[in-house]
Amino acid sequence: MGEKRPFVSAIVVAAGSASRMEGIDKQFAPVGGIPCLARTLLSFEECREIGEIVVVTREESIAKVADLCARWRLAKVSQIVRGGESRQQSAAIGLACLDGRCQYLAVHDGARPLCDKALIRRVLRDAIAHGGAAAAVPVKDTIKVRGEDGFIDSTPDRATLFACQTPQIFEVGTYRRAMEEALAQGRDYTDDCQLFESAGRRVYLSQGSYQNIKITTPEDLALCEQILAVRGE
Ligand SMILES: Nc1ccn([C@@H]2O[C@H](COP(=O)(O)OP(=O)(O)OP(=O)(O)O)[C@@H](O)[C@H]2O)c(=O)n1
Numbered sequence: 521m522g523e524k525r526p527f528v529s530a531i532v533v534a535a536g537s538a539s540r541m542e543g544i545d546k547q548f549a550p551v552g553g554i555p556c557l558a559r560t561l562l563s564f565e566e567c568r569e570i571g572e573i574v575v576v577t578r579e580e581s582i583a584k585v586a587d588l589c590a591r592w593r594l595a596k597v598s599q600i601v602r603g604g605e606s607r608q609q610s611a612a613i614g615l616a617c618l619d620g621r622c623q624y625l626a627v628h629d630g631a632r633p634l635c636d637k638a639l640i641r642r643v644l645r646d647a648i649a650h651g652g653a654a655a656a657v658p659v660k661d662t663i664k665v666r667g668e669d670g671f672i673d674s675t676p677d678r679a680t681l682f683a684c685q686t687p688q689i690f691e692v693g694t695y696r697r698a699m700e701e702a703l704a705q706g707r708d709y710t711d712d713c714q715l716f717e718s719a720g721r722r723v724y725l726s727q728g729s730y731q732n733i734k735i736t737t738p739e740d741l742a743l744c745e746q747i748l749a750v751r752g753e
């Protein structure tokens with residue numbers, strides 16, 4: 521008999537303001553002919569280890585996201601809720617909606633539509649082994665720390681530097697405690713690893729993918745199309 525698989529929930533955060541997108545609503549922008557958010561959600565839908573998906577969006581987009589879920593037959597989406605002022609607040613709102621069976625929680629940016637199910641599985645395997653894991657890739661450039669005067673202060677050893685991505689997957693009890701403490705103390709982190717680490721827990725860096733880009737500025741949409749063409753999709 522194999523071991524019982526844990527119940528894994530996903531929170532897809534898509535309630536940002538896309539202020540660097542020059543007016544494009546990136547969650548609904550087409551990526552390979554499919555709205556970005558639908559493509560993101562399909563990867564989690566198709567990953568058999570994922571038991572439910574909570575989508576956090578802007579209030580004015582809730583009906584549009586519901587239509588998108590119906591159109592793309594996203595049966596695992598259990599709730600679509602209004603997000604908060606910061607990414608962490610949006611994650612906290614999603615956290616409050618999870619199925620009581622949830623043991624591991626995957627947090628993923630709605631704006632990363634090229635994450636595939638193999639990547640989700642890889643991070644989940646590491647999260648189960650270590651309590652928490654995040655997709656990450658080695659940085660390609662030499663990174664400089666700039667001083668206030670505009671000159672280079674230092675050059676960290678590149679071999680130790682990784683760009684962190686999502687999904688980031690955690691044992692849910694610790695994540696919940698870390699979130700409660702951070703909210704109570706007014707701490708607000710840009711990613712969930714920092715939150716998990718604030719509870720004294722370590723996060724393993726899993727092998728991410730250079731294709732798993734976050735749509736942040738308009739040229740990232742063109743980059744997505746090129747990546748899909750390389751993949752033959
Ligand atoms: N209050 C917020 C802020 C961000 N996000 C989500 O977190 C992910 C990563 O954030 P980012 O790419 O920075 O998105 P935006 O906040 O939309 O972009 P910007 O910072 O350019 O305004 C996105 O999927 C975004 O929708 C969220 O759910 N709620």
Ligand SMILES: C[C@](O)(CO)[C@H](O)COP(=O)(O)O
Binds near residue numbers: 684686710711734
């Ligand atoms: C979580 C994240 O995607 C890791 O790269 C990132 O920190 C979120 O992006 P933001 O621009 O800081 O909201």
